[in-house]
Amino acid sequence: MLSPQMTDRLWQALLDTVLMVGISAGIAVLAGIPLAVFLVTSGPGGIFPAPRLNRIVGMVVNGFRAVPFIVLLVALIPLTRLIAGTTIGIWAAIVPLSVSATPFFARIAEVSLREVDPGLVEAAQSIGCRRWHIIRHVLLPQALPGIIGGFTITVVSMIGASAMAGAGGLGDVAIRYGYQRFDTVVMLVVVVILIALVSAVQISGDLAVRRLRAR
Template sequence: MSPYQLEQLYLAIWQTIEMTVACGFLTLLGGIPIALFLIITAPGGLYPMPILNKIVGVIINIFRSIPFIILLVALIPVTRYLVGTAIGTEAAIVPLTITTIPYFARIAEVSLKEVDNGLIEAIKAMGGSRKTIIREVILPEALPGLISGFTVTIILIIGISAMAGTIGAGGLGDYAIQYGYQQFRPDIMGIVIVLLVVMISAIQWVGDYLARRFNHR
């Protein structure tokens, strides 16, 4: 591996980390409120609004069903409007986030639904407000599941960020294709694969540890 290729590898690692951290943060910021909205507006929820609940659910399902590569191209005008360009790492964060928010929202919804309804009823019986139930019961009890789901989402982000190389986003996936596959360098492909395995394994270990740490059951 030449010094230039090594320099580009360091850059690709940083680009992957940048996309993962930024997209992960925005996904967490958008996914949890949507998941909360879905469970509290469902029939029998704290704020039942069945029609609105179904509308939001359909919108989420639509975005989840669109392949990332198609969404990547379709969102180019939106990406250009939001960040001023449709090329580069910052530009890739927009379609990545729009793809992963619905994905994580559904995972988070499942975790929130698994909270023991008996605890919620007990807080209601003691006169607890709906905000108290959300803050003191639903979110804390669902936290291990939310952490596990977010861990899976972060790993997904790393995987699909490779496809973002089609708009010049860079990252390890783009590096493997450009310097490994296209130049017939299996050694470079192997290095990238090892780096991705180490990165994903580390994220999974941290996620599993935190999920166990916050599991009080």
């Protein structure tokens, strides 16, 4: 059985995990969608062609995606200290989580944007729509189900990455109180909570995608 103190600790760890992942996911969306739009519209045949800049940005995105999260976590320590003022705690974990999630989500959103029927873009151009209007009223609405599906995948991966940050949250409790103290009950409870959290995120994302596609 879990003691009242451990129950309170697990509850606080859940809140910390939700806070870390929630803020990092919000940053990933705010930065990732514009990045995905740029990668799509600035490429060859795009509505804002800039092939050279597109290649440079694409290489930077691929570079960050290629770095394992644990390596990125260590490499970003100076930046984390500069932004958060510390290298420990949930606020410090938000920096590497955001940097890791943004290019990952941007590439997923890019795929969804590229799947939009080019005929819709050509039709909008033929009636004189401005390029920004095409992005806002054609590309993004048509790609929205795929973007939300990709966002769901991103959040699920971030929940797993938050456990490696060692900055509080459910992963920290599992390591410190479950693994290091050989408390199997704590480990099992943390696993169950993580499964429930991931399932809730996945079900919510799938439901949102189905509703959008049904319109």
